[in-house]
Amino acid sequence: MSKLKVTLFTAATLVLSSGAQAQHDGGALRTEDLNGLYPGKSYSPWADRAFPSQVFWGETHLHTGLSLDAGLFGNTTGHDTAYRLARGEQVTSSTGQEVKLSRPLDFLVITDHSDLMGIATDIQRGAPNILVVPKGKEWAEGFAKGGQAAGEAAFDLIGDFSQGTIPAELLEQYSPGADVYNSLWDEIIEKADSYNEPGRFTAFIGFEWTSVPKGFNLHRNVILRDNGDRAGQVVPMTTMPPVGSTDPLDLYKWLENYESKTGGRALAISHNGNLSNGWMFPVDKTYAGGRVNKEYVNLRAKWEPLYEVTQIKGDGETHPSLSPDDEFADYGTWDVGNLDISELKKPEMLSGEYAREALKQGLALEKKFGTNPYKFGLIGATDSHTSLTTPEEDNFFGKSVSVEPSATRVEHPFVKSALGAIEGDMLLASGYQGVWATENTRAALFDAMERKETYATTGTRMAVRFFGGWDFDAEDVRSRQPAFVGYEKGVPMGGDLRAAPSGKSPSFMVYALRDPIGANLDRIQIVKGWMDKRGDLKEKVYDVVWSDDRVPDANGKLPPVGNTVDLEAANWTNTIGASELISVWEDPDFDAQESAFYYVRVIEIPTPRWVLYDKVRLGAKIPDHVELVHQERGYTSPIWYTP
Incomplete structure (x- = not known):
């Protein structure tokens, strides 16, 4: 071996041995060595960091054909279609169009309406238990004919639902406690658990409690943190009597019962105060004749940590009349009336409808009662009734099957009554929720929602x-x-x-x-x-x-x-x-x-x-x-x- 090679070999041996000795003694670079030079906790910037470092994108408000209104207006797709699209797969819509998202989502909550869940799909397929009831047979035959007959059947059913005149034989079967209803809820739970892949894709179990007294939108989406072993111990809360209620205080009782019975956790998210005609964020009286008191503010603060501030049925951040100095206030404004336009909007209603005003009113209620009931975080969602969560402007499949992409869909009003209309062009392609969480799991995402480390976007x-x-x-x-x-x-x-x-x-x-x-x-x-x-x-x-x-x-x-x-x-x-x-x-x-x-x-x-x-x-x-x-x-x- 030459003298040069021996010298290099010896030097290399010394460097390696001294480095190994330094690491053995506690590392070549100690944390205190960084003081005054580098503000990190170690040379690796991410070492010893446990905070949420990633934003996860998802949807907390989506309907499939199992929802009464979605199914009645032609949605023939179900939970498989919804989950597959959200995970990034290409699917076929109810109108036969191919659909795919630009990028997969990280999580999804399917929130089918809990009232009469599943009746629409059974009417569509002419299920035997539907056909033996005269009114059910009439609806099924109308759907089978299609076109105008199907539309008339749908509106007739919705009218019976809103007036509480659904035939007792059908109401019993499609209400919590009945075999048909409970079996469907079990299937929903099983489907969510099967699509839930911790670390890759989160499928939450949830439903929508659809309180709409006198056309006032007081809907809440319920999200469960848990797997099917807990969710399966209960059935959803509904609004129709004799077991249901349209009073949010009764929903809070349901949530309390869920947690005490199962040991699980749940939360509720309200939306579309812009269609509540002032009742979404009360400061004195509630729509049901109750009072905004200490019990009310404590329960609302406990169970509703989030508000859905933007979606297809309008943007709910603020209104130009409430924020006249805000040049960006008039965005996606829906202020014609309540959900079915059975009552027109009055200026004094607006203060009980928008997020910014509610956040302000919450400060006053906190001073009065010691608790702020409107101390909520903000999220976005779609409220799509197509099974398709598609809020991107160039990929928007509309609110319902009737307004999936076509050359004439802009001509279809969202709702029309003798008092006024919300035209089709007013629909927003909105929105999404960003969640800062430590990982993509039910537990981590739910916990981030509870601590309100979330934000809304319009898509x-x-x-x-x-x-x-x-x-x-x-x-x-x-x-x-x-x-x-x-x-x-x-x-x-x-x-x-x-x-x-x-x-x-x-x-x-x-x-x-x-x-x-x-x-x-x-x-x-x-x-x-x-x-x-x-x-x-x-x-x-x-x-x-x-x-x-x-x-x-x-x-x-x-x-x-x-x-x-x-x-x-x-x-x-x-x-x-x-x-x-x-x-x-x-x-x-x-x-x-x-x-x-x-x-x-x-x-x-x-x-x-x-x-x-x-x-x-x-x-x-x-x-x-x-x-x-x-x-x-x-x-x-x-x-x-x-x-």
Whole structure:
């Protein structure tokens, strides 16, 4: 061996042996060696980090043909179709069209209506137990004929349901406790368990409690954290007598009974306050003649940690009459009347219908009763009745089978009465829920929902982070991992700010990254609501960070981002806006004696609505008044401050 080779061999041996000895003695690099040099807990940035580091996308409000209305209006597909599509497979819709999502979802809750669940599919197939009842036979024959006869049969059945005149023989079979109903519930549970794959795809067990007294939408979706061994010990809560009720207080009793009987956990999510004619968020009387008292606020706070703020039947963040200084308030506004337009909307009803106003009213109720019943996080969902969760504008399959893609679907009103109509073009392709969780399992996702670490979008999959504390500064955003310092120095969306240090205002770190296949971002805003010393409820929207080097005018208003939408091609370009935005913002109007909440709203650049895709792809004739372009958005759960 040459002298050079011997020297190299000896040096290498010394290096290897000294390194091995250092690792044996406790590592070549100790945590304390990083002090003053690197703020991580170890050289590997992710080591010793246990916070939620991934956003999971899903749907908590989907109907199949098992739901009364979905089946009556032609949905012939079931839970298999819904789960397969959500997992990323291609499926066939009830109208024979092939459907596939741009990307799979991470979780799904199928929430078929609990009342008369399964009767529609049995009518469609002419089940023997349907045909032996004269009225059932009449409905089945109407469906078999199709066309106008099928429509008349559907409306006749719905009319009997709303008036409580379903034949007793059928009502008994399709109510909890009956063999037909209980067997179907067992099948639903079994199907969810079979599609649930912890770590890959989560299938929750759930249902929709469909309270709609006098046409006032008071619906709640119920989600169970548990597997079938617990869920199978109960049957869903319904609204029809003699066993059902339309009073939310009775739903809370059902939820309490579920947890005490099974040892499991459950929660409820309300939606579409915009169709409740003021009854979704009461502050004095409830629709049932009850009072908003200490019992009511405690129970609502316990069982309803989330609110579905955007979906097909309109956006429920705020209304332009409630937020006249908010230029983005009039988005997806449905304010004609209640769910069936049997009663028109009056201005005084609006304050009991929208999320932002409810969040403000919650501050006042907390001062009065000691508990905030409207301390909820925000989520989005579709409420699709097609078994298809398709909120992307260029892949929108509508609310029901009758408005799956066609050249004429825009002409079909959602609902029409002698008093007015909600036209077909008003349907929104919305929305999705983002959940920051530690893993894709029932337990982790449910726990994240309970702590409100969730946000809503109108169908886009933007990533949004939001943290609040007292010590965030500009240095904290000089990182590709803003969540590291976010969890260390503050609380995430859905959390409560710690006590205010003397003389300090809260600071917030916000971050948004565009949907990888979606549109660039226009701006990030923080919406603040508070109750001043006199008890008055106030709100303000702050532009926190924005794209394209725009400069606010003398009144502080930010110029529009612009518009790249090509109306002839139903396309847009990301030549304006930003792919990501991040900033630290400190409340300039903070008063430590005033309770407050803060949530983030992220606005995208303008993009085409689904009606423009219909016009370009199908040759649909779109009325001149219809909006062809919009700006999609996301809403985070709030962060609260209490003196």
